Each structure stands twice: as structure tokens, then as C-alpha cells.
Amino acid sequence: MSQTVLDVRGLEAGYEPGVPIVRGASITVDQGEIVVVLGPNGAGKSSLIKAIAGLVPITGGTVLLDGKDITAAPAHTMVRLGLAFVPQTENIFPLMSVEDNLKVACGILRPREIPARIEEMYAAFPDLARQRRTAAGNLSGGQRQMLAVARALIVHPTVLVLDEPSAGLSPKFVAMVFEMLAGIRKSGVTILLVEQNAKAALAIGDRAYVLVEGKDRHQGIASELWNDPVVAELYLGQRRPDLGKGGAA
Amino acid sequence: MNLQFVADGLLAGSMIGLGAIGVTLTYSILRFSNFAHGDFMAWGAYATLAVVGAIGAMFGKIAPIAPLSFGWPLIVALIIGMAATGLLALALDMVLFARLRAKGQAIIVVMASFGASMALRSLLEFIFTSRPTYFSRAIQIAMPIGFGIRITPDQIALLLLTAVLVLGVHLLMTRTQTGRSMQALSQNAALARIVGIDVAKVVRVTWIIGGGLACVAGVMIGMLIQIRPFMGFEMLLPMFAAAILGGIGSVPGAVLGGLIIGLAEAGAVQLIGAEWRAAISFIILMAVLFVRPIGLFGVGER
Numbered sequence: 001m002s003q004t005v006l007d008v009r010g011l012e013a014g015y016e017p018g019v020p021i022v023r024g025a026s027i028t029v030d031q032g033e034i035v036v037v038l039g040p041n042g043a044g045k046s047s048l049i050k051a052i053a054g055l056v057p058i059t060g061g062t063v064l065l066d067g068k069d070i071t072a073a074p075a076h077t078m079v080r081l082g083l084a085f086v087p088q089t090e091n092i093f094p095l096m097s098v099e100d101n102l103k104v105a106c107g108i109l110r111p112r113e114i115p116a117r118i119e120e121m122y123a124a125f126p127d128l129a130r131q132r133r134t135a136a137g138n139l140s141g142g143q144r145q146m147l148a149v150a151r152a153l154i155v156h157p158t159v160l161v162l163d164e165p166s167a168g169l170s171p172k173f174v175a176m177v178f179e180m181l182a183g184i185r186k187s188g189v190t191i192l193l194v195e196q197n198a199k200a201a202l203a204i205g206d207r208a209y210v211l212v213e214g215k216d217r218h219q220g221i222a223s224e225l226w227n228d229p230v231v232a233e234l235y236l237g238q239r240r241p242d243l244g245k246g247g248a249a
Numbered sequence: 250m251n252l253q254f255v256a257d258g259l260l261a262g263s264m265i266g267l268g269a270i271g272v273t274l275t276y277s278i279l280r281f282s283n284f285a286h287g288d289f290m291a292w293g294a295y296a297t298l299a300v301v302g303a304i305g306a307m308f309g310k311i312a313p314i315a316p317l318s319f320g321w322p323l324i325v326a327l328i329i330g331m332a333a334t335g336l337l338a339l340a341l342d343m344v345l346f347a348r349l350r351a352k353g354q355a356i357i358v359v360m361a362s363f364g365a366s367m368a369l370r371s372l373l374e375f376i377f378t379s380r381p382t383y384f385s386r387a388i389q390i391a392m393p394i395g396f397g398i399r400i401t402p403d404q405i406a407l408l409l410l411t412a413v414l415v416l417g418v419h420l421l422m423t424r425t426q427t428g429r430s431m432q433a434l435s436q437n438a439a440l441a442r443i444v445g446i447d448v449a450k451v452v453r454v455t456w457i458i459g460g461g462l463a464c465v466a467g468v469m470i471g472m473l474i475q476i477r478p479f480m481g482f483e484m485l486l487p488m489f490a491a492a493i494l495g496g497i498g499s500v501p502g503a504v505l506g507g508l509i510i511g512l513a514e515a516g517a518v519q520l521i522g523a524e525w526r527a528a529i530s531f532i533i534l535m536a537v538l539f540v541r542p543i544g545l546f547g548v549g550e551r
Binding site: 054055075077078079087090092093095100104105107111 | 442448
């Protein structure tokens, strides 16, 4: 049994008081795992991980990271606590160069180690190295996603949390993004991601949760979940043939 | 045509540009037009004047540094005045703007800045009266520097100071973590927090820079023209014109905008008469925005 890195217990969260979107969700992520959160539209998947990252007010439950209570810590302290978040959209600073996008995220590193760390990111993402002076807004969709992930990884996070990394990308880039995530896991980073693209996400994931109406309804081994009848009924339903073709609903 | 307008325009443009940096930073980072920014200039000038007076009382009369009209007391006073004006801006943000910003409506903050502007100005009139005052009553002889242009040593010193400050702010914005954080915050506040930027800290830095530069602009006006409670308020329109002309959020843009407006106004005085002075800058502003709506250095919304 490996060590639990992220432990979310009975989390309740929502933008307005009295209107919870996340209603008692509990998930765990173990060291080195890729955990996928699936669920129908409006199930509160995004809100769940945004609440974990400090971006949606939490009204109940706890979030533990490496045993530390990080429930409702201010969003800007999360990288220092070891949690790096990649939002679904607008996840880069479009008018800043690729290099400045990386540098601006290095606030918690010692100034002396920043240049070497940036070079490490360029080595891991050669596409970015070739465009280090380019304004990030001019990158392609897949490269933007790469930059957003590199920006999150640069601070040595304990856990990388991603909100629908494949959303809005063409099928070619979707494959590239999932390949990249599988590679990052190999380097030892723990990953929690929310996805609409269930088939592709389950293909790289270790375990998955199905979130329905703000609560975790079902969980299982990623590779088995695709054929699980409970999941088919809860989530995939009649729309199953349409899923997994790379499109977000 | 007499080329003297070049020197006059550069000086006026420096004052406008230094003020416009604060306006453009406040607008792009805090997302509101701070109409009290001109009054920071006046407060900076009076604060510096007060410190000069205090130093005079403590150390007696101190000879100016030849060939300038002022000695080290003014230099020390300017640094203290910059800090004081930065703190004033910070205090105003804490008691007024931050609370209103939290409610999320930009127009309320803008209106509040109008109120703050009037209050700050009235307070100056109350403390110092509305009679003009001066840093020095000494008359400097302007030296000819060729092309029919004459300039005083004070004016040369102030132009150099402006250049140093503008370069400093530009390097801060582009080369330091603080500057990158400011850029990040102006582009995407939510993402700035996600990448670990302490927004409250960046906001404080923004006010201190804006306030400090406003103080320098105020002292320039005080040295070259006179010190009056209304001195900053009257700069408000040209400052906003410069910030918009240069492209909101751009430090070099604000300075260039200031210089263009300063030169245009000075040139207009010679060519078509002083009464058109204010109009000409707005004609230029409209012409530029007609061709390039986002300003000279502006970047379109993504």
C-alpha cells in the first residue's frame, strides 16, 4: 500500500452560501498515481478540484496534502504547500514570453536555482525551448497546454492537479497531452485530473472516481471502469458510443 | 519656428509621463481609473516642501550645489517625499479602494477616487492655503545649447532624473520577479494567484511606485512652475491622455504618450496660440485612437 498524498474528505464547496456544488466528495490520491475524476456535465468535477486548489470557497470537509491540512488555504499559497493547479482555459499569460511565463511561476524557488530549473523544463519540453522568446498567446493550443503544465511542474509540486487538459484541443493534440501526462507520472509526480474525455483519461489513469451531483458515487481501477456496468448507468448512459472520440460534451 | 518648444515640451512631457506611469499601472493592475492620482502629485510636492523646510530649520541655510538652484536638502526631501506619497497612496487604498474593490464594481471605485481627489485637495488648501508657493525664488539663467534652445541647469537635472526613473521602472517591470508579477496580475488575476503570486503584495508595490513617481512629477512642477493645491488635478487630463495614447498598461507607452502630448502642447502654443494648448493634445489623442484604438504600445484583448 503506497502512501496517500492527497486526501479529500467529505468536501463541500460552492460559490454562493447555501448553494453547494460539491456535496460531500471524498477522494484519495496515492504517491505516484494518476487519478481521474469523471462525471456528467454539471456534476461539480471542476468545482471539486478548484475547491481543492483554493479557488472555490469550501463550506465543509477537509483537504489533506501529505498529512497537512490545506483546507481553504489561500490560492497563492498552494504552490508553496506542494499543490500545482492547471486551469482548463486561460492557463497562460498571453502577452508574456514563454520564458517569462515560466519565470513568473518560480516565486517560491531560490533565485539561484531558477535558470537551471527553467533549462530542465526546456529539456523536458523541447517545443517550448524553441519558442522561449515567443509571446505565449501566439503558441498553438497543444503548446499552450504544454507551457501551462511546465509552469506548474517547475516548482517541484507534490501533486499536479489538472482541469480538463484535453478540452478544446484537436485529436492530435489530445493524444500528445495524455502522452505528456503519462511521461510526467513516470518522473514521479502524482497527478489528479478531471476529464470529459473518459476513454483517453482512463487509458493513462490508475484509478478513477465518478462524481455525480457533487458526490463521489463510484470508484475503481481505471482500466476496469470503462466496462463497469454501474459506471455505464451512472455516467455513460445512452451516450456511450459518442464518448471517447476526443470531444468534450 | 523657434525650437525652444522642444525643451519646453520635453519638460512638460516628463511631468505628464511620470504621472501617467502611475495612472497606467493602477488602471491595468487594479482595473480602475484613479482620479486622485493628480492629487498625489500635489501631496508629494507639499510633502517635499515641508521636509525641505524642516531640514532648513534643523541645519540652517545650506548652499545650493552650483549651478543648480537647490542643494542636498531638496534631494533628501524628494526621497522622503516619494516614500511619504507612496505611503499615502497605500493608506488610501487600505481605507477606501480595497474595501470597495472587494465589492467588485469598478465604477464605484472610480467615483470614490473622485471623492478622494477632492478631499485630498481641500486638505492641502486647508493646511497650506491655496496661495502658490515655491521651492526656490532664485532666478536661474537659461543657457543656450544651440538651435536657439535655452535650458536651465535645473531643467537638465530634472530631464536626467526622469530618464533614470523611467529606465528604472522599465527594468523593474521587465527584469524582476516583482515586475513579472505585476504584468501577470494585469493579464490574468486568477492565474496570477494560481502560480503563487501574492496579489495583495503586488498591489502594495504598485501603489508605492505610482505614488513615488507622482511625487517626483509634483516636485518637477513645483520647481519649474509653482506649488499649488490644484497643481496635480490640472494634470489629470493630460496624464490620462498620455496613458491611453501610449496604450494602457505600458510603462514606455505612458512616457512616450506624455512626451508626445508635452511636445504637441508646447508646439501648439507657438504655432496656433496658447488658448489651443489643451485642445491639441486631445486632437492628437483622438487621431491616434482612430488609427490604433489600443494606443501606441497597447496590446489587444485576447
